[in-house]
Amino acid sequence: MSTRIFGSGIKRREDPRLITGEARYTDDIKLPGVLHMAVVRSPYAHANIVSIDSSAAEAMDGVVAVYTSEDIGDGLAGLPTAWLIPDSDLKTPEHPALAKGKARYVGDGVAIVLADDRYRAQDAADAVVVDYEELPAVIDPEEAAGEGAPLIHDDVEGNIAFRWVMGDREASDAVFDAADVVVSERILQQRLLPTAMETRAAMAQYNPATQELTLWCTSQNPHIHRFIISAVTGLNENKVRVIAPEVGGGFGSKIPCYPDEALVSWASMKLGVPVKWTETRSENYLITIHGRDHVQHVEMAAANDGTLLGVRATVYAGMGGYLSTAAPGIPTILHGLLYVGPYTMDSVFCESIGVMTNGTPTDAYRGAGRPEATFLLERMVDNVAREIGMDPVEVRRKNLIPAFEDGYEVATTLIYDSGDYPAAFEKALDMAGYGDFRAQQNSAAAEGRYLGIGVTTYTEMCGLGPSQVAGAVGFQGGLWESATVRVTPTGKVQALIGASPHGQGSETTLAQIISEELGFPVDDIEVIHGDTTETPMGWGTYGSRTTPVTGAALAQASRKLKEKARVLAGHLMEANVDDIEYADGSFSVKGSPDQAQSIQDVALMAHLAWNMPEGMDPGFEESQFYDPPNFVYPFGTHIAVVEVDAETGEIELQRYIAVDDCGPQINPEIVAGQIHGGVVQGVAQALCEGAIYSDDGQLLTGSMMDYCMPKADMFPNFELGETVTPSPHHPVGVKGVGETGTIASTPTVYNAVLDALAPLGVKQIDMPLTAAKVWSAIQDANGQEKPKRLGDLLNE
Amino acid sequence: MQVAITVNGVVHERDVDPRTLLVHFLREDLDMTGTKIGCDTSQCGACTVHLNGKVLKSCTLLAVQADGAEVTTIEGLAENGEHHPMQTAFWENHGLQCGYCTPGMIMASAAFARDNPGASESDIRHYLEGNICRCTGYHNIVKAVKQVADAAAGS
Numbered sequence: 001m002s003t004r005i006f007g008s009g010i011k012r013r014e015d016p017r018l019i020t021g022e023a024r025y026t027d028d029i030k031l032p033g034v035l036h037m038a039v040v041r042s043p044y045a046h047a048n049i050v051s052i053d054s055s056a057a058e059a060m061d062g063v064v065a066v067y068t069s070e071d072i073g074d075g076l077a078g079l080p081t082a083w084l085i086p087d088s089d090l091k092t093p094e095h096p097a098l099a100k101g102k103a104r105y106v107g108d109g110v111a112i113v114l115a116d117d118r119y120r121a122q123d124a125a126d127a128v129v130v131d132y133e134e135l136p137a138v139i140d141p142e143e144a145a146g147e148g149a150p151l152i153h154d155d156v157e158g159n160i161a162f163r164w165v166m167g168d169r170e171a172s173d174a175v176f177d178a179a180d181v182v183v184s185e186r187i188l189q190q191r192l193l194p195t196a197m198e199t200r201a202a203m204a205q206y207n208p209a210t211q212e213l214t215l216w217c218t219s220q221n222p223h224i225h226r227f228i229i230s231a232v233t234g235l236n237e238n239k240v241r242v243i244a245p246e247v248g249g250g251f252g253s254k255i256p257c258y259p260d261e262a263l264v265s266w267a268s269m270k271l272g273v274p275v276k277w278t279e280t281r282s283e284n285y286l287i288t289i290h291g292r293d294h295v296q297h298v299e300m301a302a303a304n305d306g307t308l309l310g311v312r313a314t315v316y317a318g319m320g321g322y323l324s325t326a327a328p329g330i331p332t333i334l335h336g337l338l339y340v341g342p343y344t345m346d347s348v349f350c351e352s353i354g355v356m357t358n359g360t361p362t363d364a365y366r367g368a369g370r371p372e373a374t375f376l377l378e379r380m381v382d383n384v385a386r387e388i389g390m391d392p393v394e395v396r397r398k399n400l401i402p403a404f405e406d407g408y409e410v411a412t413t414l415i416y417d418s419g420d421y422p423a424a425f426e427k428a429l430d431m432a433g434y435g436d437f438r439a440q441q442n443s444a445a446a447e448g449r450y451l452g453i454g455v456t457t458y459t460e461m462c463g464l465g466p467s468q469v470a471g472a473v474g475f476q477g478g479l480w481e482s483a484t485v486r487v488t489p490t491g492k493v494q495a496l497i498g499a500s501p502h503g504q505g506s507e508t509t510l511a512q513i514i515s516e517e518l519g520f521p522v523d524d525i526e527v528i529h530g531d532t533t534e535t536p537m538g539w540g541t542y543g544s545r546t547t548p549v550t551g552a553a554l555a556q557a558s559r560k561l562k563e564k565a566r567v568l569a570g571h572l573m574e575a576n577v578d579d580i581e582y583a584d585g586s587f588s589v590k591g592s593p594d595q596a597q598s599i600q601d602v603a604l605m606a607h608l609a610w611n612m613p614e615g616m617d618p619g620f621e622e623s624q625f626y627d628p629p630n631f632v633y634p635f636g637t638h639i640a641v642v643e644v645d646a647e648t649g650e651i652e653l654q655r656y657i658a659v660d661d662c663g664p665q666i667n668p669e670i671v672a673g674q675i676h677g678g679v680v681q682g683v684a685q686a687l688c689e690g691a692i693y694s695d696d697g698q699l700l701t702g703s704m705m706d707y708c709m710p711k712a713d714m715f716p717n718f719e720l721g722e723t724v725t726p727s728p729h730h731p732v733g734v735k736g737v738g739e740t741g742t743i744a745s746t747p748t749v750y751n752a753v754l755d756a757l758a759p760l761g762v763k764q765i766d767m768p769l770t771a772a773k774v775w776s777a778i779q780d781a782n783g784q785e786k787p788k789r790l791g792d793l794l795n796e
Numbered sequence: 797m798q799v800a801i802t803v804n805g806v807v808h809e810r811d812v813d814p815r816t817l818l819v820h821f822l823r824e825d826l827d828m829t830g831t832k833i834g835c836d837t838s839q840c841g842a843c844t845v846h847l848n849g850k851v852l853k854s855c856t857l858l859a860v861q862a863d864g865a866e867v868t869t870i871e872g873l874a875e876n877g878e879h880h881p882m883q884t885a886f887w888e889n890h891g892l893q894c895g896y897c898t899p900g901m902i903m904a905s906a907a908f909a910r911d912n913p914g915a916s917e918s919d920i921r922h923y924l925e926g927n928i929c930r931c932t933g934y935h936n937i938v939k940a941v942k943q944v945a946d947a948a949a950g951s
Contacts, residue, residue, distance in 0.1 A: 197894065
């Protein structure tokens, strides 16, 4: 082999079907006789449902049936919460597929309509008359946890679903009381709309004769969907087949099992015909999970010389109207455990309060808890630097954990696997020319221009994760993966995996791992995923885990095959097995290179089984279950340079430098793509994205006209660099890279903007940093009276 | 209402509900599902097709308004079994991830590069405002479009 396939930025194997429009996503799949489901949704954030009159809808052309929660009765169990965090007094209020008596957020399902055409189904849904008694609503999580807030679930007292504490409060107090410097900030991690470009969709087909249900749906984890759909419908799990066909992005929003997926299943079982539902974008913004939604009260303690001593926070995390599938784990386990970051800081404390609100349920959104932790840490490091008059880069340099190759335990009890934070840090500073930047900033300031720079150092926990840890932290599942490498008689490979990639390029990356291990050309390797009947069990694609966990399973299954092949090749060549050498997909006898068997020859002979060594089974296929011994911890440094127009508040992102270390890169082009996309999502949180609700709980950013999605012209070309620190516990040393961009980029850009605004006296602005808010903050800092805006006048 | 719409060179005559959107006509009546729907407010561009050679978001037009027109969709972009240069450029430059915005992105970009040979990166970024991608961060999409626009200019 001339070039190593591992490490090569080859073109993606999934692309030909995607660039031609041939790929089939859920809504592209058509079944004869299908009925379309439309859902009648509550227009109120909080309301008693007094009565439902479906008679007009039922009489409309093409309408087959209208059902309410009363009709469903006990035909569907409530949607489960599957992350039961321990020691937190967790309450899990019932989450029925259709609201029973009360709606708890705008979009909560009240009834379903089944019709022969999607336009007619929607018309009929609009004709269902629901009489509501509106109740006071609450959206802000801190307010919802306060006295006098409307009670959302009778069995969740004070709206507090859980109270999770990490660390020792008294020990933390002692560190803070004795510290030279304590800085504090109230940080708003605004709600974000995940906005996978493909909205959700689900189609169910129940076969009454076999009592089997097939559910096609937009899922990041079809095996988890099977598990939950089986539980809520009462069907045996082996009678449920879940297929995630082509899936158009997820970012966490396609992890949960939603009411709609249960409803199409139930309706198909009830009516004996296929039932399909496809979300509109407006529905998607109302009912598909949102991300973030924290109000954080954060403090950091430091010494006058810049030594970081500790961090602590009280977090009010908005859960929305119901607890989504993994919701309780996000602002707790995936958040607090990251409070040390890459620093030698040994006092951490977090109290995270999960609060029911009348917003859309929240759950994992790209980064899931870790961006919220990294932001507060990096924000506070900059605040410390400003407070003691030290360069924020120097504060970071002084506190970074020195390089380590095999395990470093931090105060949150995590054991980081490997890292060389200073190397990535210095490389990024070099790329950015940080040494010259302050002078440029000063000369720009002399011209009345405001330049700013933001530097973030981070590490994060991904490649989720050891199943024993999953159990200990209340995750109601395992976190291992399994994979089968199946070689056909003609030497072509099918790799069957339980994970379910949906844009990550895993069909390519994973094929590269197998090719590297066994020598099959990458074009001869098909990675098969997404169908619970075709693939072995797996827990899904999220938490930057597919390459680390599934990749490890495939590497190990490949190594088993290679060992079998070596023994068989030795037998066929009548040589001692110890004399068999492997190189580039070929087995040869030491000292006589002419005598060789290719991996394809061996595969054929294993299938024919005419001449097997004693005790060896025929066939050429191996499976591996892989439970990682630890998480993986990618890390890096990101730097942004911005210019703020003080007259208008507009921000120009001029440069973005990202140095990330995810271990050896299997396909550098795919890694770069993950970082580009992640960075844009994180930068957009800093600069423009944010779900806005009215006081009565109406989502004001309910479409792409109102919710600010990042566009191409907001960004420069990104400047990427890397360092390579293998994970010591992983078979091929790789770490995950799906979320690093999102984790690092929000504080990077935020701090850059605040750096630019420092000379104007601006110290804090709630995200997103829209031009209007930046401009207002500049006016406030100047003590100038602001001209009144139309919105202010209307509010008076 | 009766319509006759030429899609990728083939005339399709159908009786459609007058309120049928062109994108639904393509996807539901003709089962040509390469054209996607990503929003309901004409922001995302996933449904972009060419109508009589011009770029159009097919969710903004009723099928009856396209009566007699020639429509090209992503399924009809390749010629003689060869990918269109923009399809090739997206593949070569890793200009896609989940692939959902890709058909619209490629249709919009193909017309742009044809009409704007040698377009600058900044022109491309401004032009792409009408097409939203959540995965790629646009970086490699811009590279792909630039590759074709440069080739069109003979540079």
